[in-house]
Amino acid sequence: MTATVRVESGAPYDVTVGTGLLERAVQELPAASRKVLVVHAAPLRQVADVMRARIEASGREAVLAEVPDAESGKTAEVAAFCWQVLGKSDFTRSDVVVGVGGGAVTDLAGFVAATWMRGIAVVQVPTTVLAMVDAAVGGKTGINTTEGKNLVGAFHEPHAVWCDLAMLETLPAYDRVAGLAEVVKGGFIRDGVILDLVEDHADALKAEQLSPEALEVLEELITRKVRVKAEVVAADLKESHLREILNYGHTFGHAIEYTERYQWRHGSAVAVGMVFAAELAHLAGKLSEADVDRHRAILSSLGLPTTYPPGRWDALLTAMRRDKKTRGDLLRFVVLQGIGNPVRLEGPDPALLVGAYDAVSS
Known part of the structure; x- marks a missing residue:
């Protein structure tokens, strides 16, 4: 059973809540995309590998970017690492970033997508309650500085948000x-x-x-x-x-x-x-x-x-x-x-x- 909430903002998109949604997240990536950057934290390496296999099976190229977990991943240095991966992999404006993880990862992935070539598509796959109900929804993206939290960021709405409740069953x-x-x-x-x-x-x-x-x-x-x-x-x-x-x-x-x-x-x-x-x-x-x-x-x-x-x-x-x-x-x-x-x-x-x-x- 799934529930879908339509976010009718500047560029409308769906937030889908249910179980077993990873396959649908891959199937419904932007049609024009040929390359996909999967941004994930180390604890979700296995999930990211599953995503990569499914993305490649769909005929696209998948690139993984493993980032530090939680707030330590929301820095200018980590964002620069992701930009470097995008550049070396020749990502274009028609390609897509996928954020797989908690709120810090979805914030970071959204910010990286917002700033690469002045904005490419981002699909969010939140894996925590916090990310599902807040960080991944609404188009706010950002990173932290030594002066405070989320002081650098951009409004960049996602292409879609997939909240797979199966991810919560193993969450502490x-x-x-x-x-x-x-x-x-x-x-x-x-x-x-x-x-x-x-x-x-x-x-x-x-x-x-x-x-x-x-x-x-x-x-x-x-x-x-x-x-x-x-x-x-x-x-x-x-x-x-x-x-x-x-x-x-x-x-x-x-x-x-x-x-x-x-x-x-x-x-x-x-x-x-x-x-x-x-x-x-x-x-x-x-x-x-x-x-x-x-x-x-x-x-x-x-x-x-x-x-x-x-x-x-x-x-x-x-x-x-x-x-x-x-x-x-x-x-x-x-x-x-x-x-x-x-x-x-x-x-x-x-x-x-x-x-x-x-x-x-x-």
Whole structure:
């Protein structure tokens, strides 16, 4: 059984969610492509080899580019390595890049495709929950710098996205759970059914082995979160207004990642970031205490963190000032004015920020 979500943005494409989709991903590569660069992290070498064999069986030339795993692969040096492979293999504008891996790999593959000859096709094959529901969908690509996360990038929509749920069955439980933070985010900003499903099935979703029931729930959660993102991206591809709501929890979350030198999982940082945003909204008179408590309860039920150590406010504030939503010296946050109603909070009183930090670090 598969579900397909159409992303009706600048260049419409489909996000397909189901099991056993690798063959279809190869069969439905851009018709004009003759060469395919498969960008993958080392743990997915076997999957990449299977992809290469299937690509070559389709009459195309396949080239593999193995890159460092996780955020260490999202650097200018790694992107330059991929460009070098493309150049030495004589890739043209009609050829295609395929990203096979987690969010860091799909971000990198998209950025490489966006910048090679000013843009060639990219097909994303995300293998983690986080990549399926967030990084691979929406056309945002990027790499990190020493100054911060995703500060260099481009908007470059994929040709297609294939979310093969079979990839999740061997994923470590905590990696899967960390990705669910982004799913929960979709529930808080738009689709309340997501929150209900997580509340009802948290134990099954965080179990070491996914039961058939949990896999079915996970498919619905992923499809619902992709649909949330598709609706937002269709209305605002380049994040000029509405798309900023997808950054709920990310301003503080990215600051944690930067402060921790990217040793925290993205989902863990965003989980704490959502609690910070909820506390900030409560202090600003926009969100009830019960809704703040619901943030903590849902995230905790999945085993995600909801607190961060005290004594690090200055470093976090410095990092937040580098956030993409910041305008000059004006800090801007996405907060909730009730569940499902995200709004912007611009230039909040510094005392509110410190108060929210105290609430997540106590």
